[in-house]
Amino acid sequence: MRANLFFIFIAGTLALGAAEVRLTTDGTNKRDPRFINGGKEIMYSFDETRALIRLMVMDAKNLKPQPMFKDANKHQLNAAMSPDGKYIAFNECTGNLTAHFVIRHRDPRKDAHVKHGGRGGYRSPVFSPDSKFVFYCFAETGPQHIWRVTPDGKNKKQITEGTGVNNWPSFTPDGKTLVFGSSRTNTYEIYTSDADGKNVKRLTNNAVMDIRPEVSPDGRRIVFTSLRDGNRELYVMDIDGKNLRRLTHNDERDDYASWHPDGRRIIYVGERGGRFDIYLLDVPGATKTARK
Numbered sequence: 001m002r003a004n005l006f007f008i009f010i011a012g013t014l015a016l017g018a019a020e021v022r023l024t025t026d027g028t029n030k031r032d033p034r035f036i037n038g039g040k041e042i043m044y045s046f047d048e049t050r051a052l053i054r055l056m057v058m059d060a061k062n063l064k065p066q067p068m069f070k071d072a073n074k075h076q077l078n079a080a081m082s083p084d085g086k087y088i089a090f091n092e093c094t095g096n097l098t099a100h101f102v103i104r105h106r107d108p109r110k111d112a113h114v115k116h117g118g119r120g121g122y123r124s125p126v127f128s129p130d131s132k133f134v135f136y137c138f139a140e141t142g143p144q145h146i147w148r149v150t151p152d153g154k155n156k157k158q159i160t161e162g163t164g165v166n167n168w169p170s171f172t173p174d175g176k177t178l179v180f181g182s183s184r185t186n187t188y189e190i191y192t193s194d195a196d197g198k199n200v201k202r203l204t205n206n207a208v209m210d211i212r213p214e215v216s217p218d219g220r221r222i223v224f225t226s227l228r229d230g231n232r233e234l235y236v237m238d239i240d241g242k243n244l245r246r247l248t249h250n251d252e253r254d255d256y257a258s259w260h261p262d263g264r265r266i267i268y269v270g271e272r273g274g275r276f277d278i279y280l281l282d283v284p285g286a287t288k289t290a291r292k
Contacts, residue, residue: 020248020270020279023063027275032256033268035060036081039261043068044269044278045077053077055090078123082131087151089125089134101125103134103151112153116140124168128195129175135159137167146180146197159197168212171195172219172239179203179213179222179239190224190241203241212256215239217263223247223283225255234268236283247281254279 023042024030031053033044041057048054055076058065068088069076079090086106093099101114101122114122120139127134133148146159146166160166164184171178178193185202188209193200204210208227215222223236229246232253237244248254252271259266260280270279 020281022270022277022279023267024058024065024277027277029276030256030269030278031077032079032258033278034080034258035260035267037085042267042278043079043081045079055079078125080125080127080134082127082134082151083129084131086131087127087134089127089136091122091125101136101138103149103153105151112151114149114153114156116156120144126169126171129171129173135169135171135178137169139165146178160193161197168214170214170222172215173217174219177215177219177239179215181211181213181224190222192239203237210235214258216259217261221283223257223259223266225257234266245284247283 029047031045033042035041036043040060042060043055043057045053045055053075054072055068056065057068075093076090079088081088087103088106089101089103091099092102099121103112103114104110116138118140123137125134125136132150134151135146135148137144137146139145143163144165144167145161146169148157148159149155160180162184164182166180166182168181169178170180176195178195178197180191181188182191187207188211189205190203190210190213191200192203206226206228210224210226213222213224220239221236222239223234225232226235231251232255233249234247234254234257235244236247250270254268254270257266257268265280265282267278267280269276
């Protein structure tokens with residue numbers, strides 16, 4: 001009953017366009033919250049102990065988290081689920097030098113491992129909208145680039161070129177436009193390109209970092225983290241880089257933003273008093289995304 005009342009409170013608060021709503025209360029360090037299963041669940045990683053970063057899934061109504069994989073005995077983070085729900089991609093490691101990029105077929109459970117030369121870490125997986133490819137980041141022989149692979153771990157292909165670190169790929173719903181962050185101009189900015197990495201366009205031009213972009217479900221807006229006001233805050237802009245708006249105003253960090261499938265809300269990790277929890281916030285001016 002208490003959980004249901006809390007959910008009603010959340011819905012009512014957001015309908016009024018009010019302040020952020022806290023969804024977790026344990027205060028442990030968290031990363032990469034994502035809505036899955038049509039917005040019915042939230043997936044994220046958190047520091048269960050100093051020796052284990054665990055991948056969790058939380059019901060969006062009763063807000064009760066549980067391990068995604070109860071048999072996990074290694075760090076599992078940077079997770080993404082395919083739009084069709086069949087696969088989950090994540091980074092699995094016991095330390096910085098023993099990382100593995102896993103693409104797991106969920107039912108029946110079967111793992112594919114993506115292998116590269118070099119000692120770079122695997123980062124920021126995302127599936128193409130049709131679930132046919134996984135895009136991720138890795139530094140093989142030089143700067144970190146965005147790569148593409150099929151869910152069976154095969155057909156590996158490098159997407160981005162040039163200098164600088166490339167990270168945080170995200171797609172428009174039609175799969176034609178890739179949005180990502182890059183340090184190719186010596187500071188992290190946000191760019192777009194075609195899905196094959198061609199026709200690169202720069203969206204932001206700032207003296208400090210603009211990172212972790214994610215495209216809204218309707219393809220019209222991008223939410224991202226920026227340090228342009230002194231600490232990590234969340235911003236939203238149109239897909240062409242125009243109409244920039246600041247979403248959060250806190251003395252501590254707000255980061256790891258991701259959209260709700262309805263396109264009207266975001267979840268993110270916020271630091272308050274040195275504690276890290278997941279928060280929910282409606283985005284002013286956003287229009288509801290129709291379900292297909």
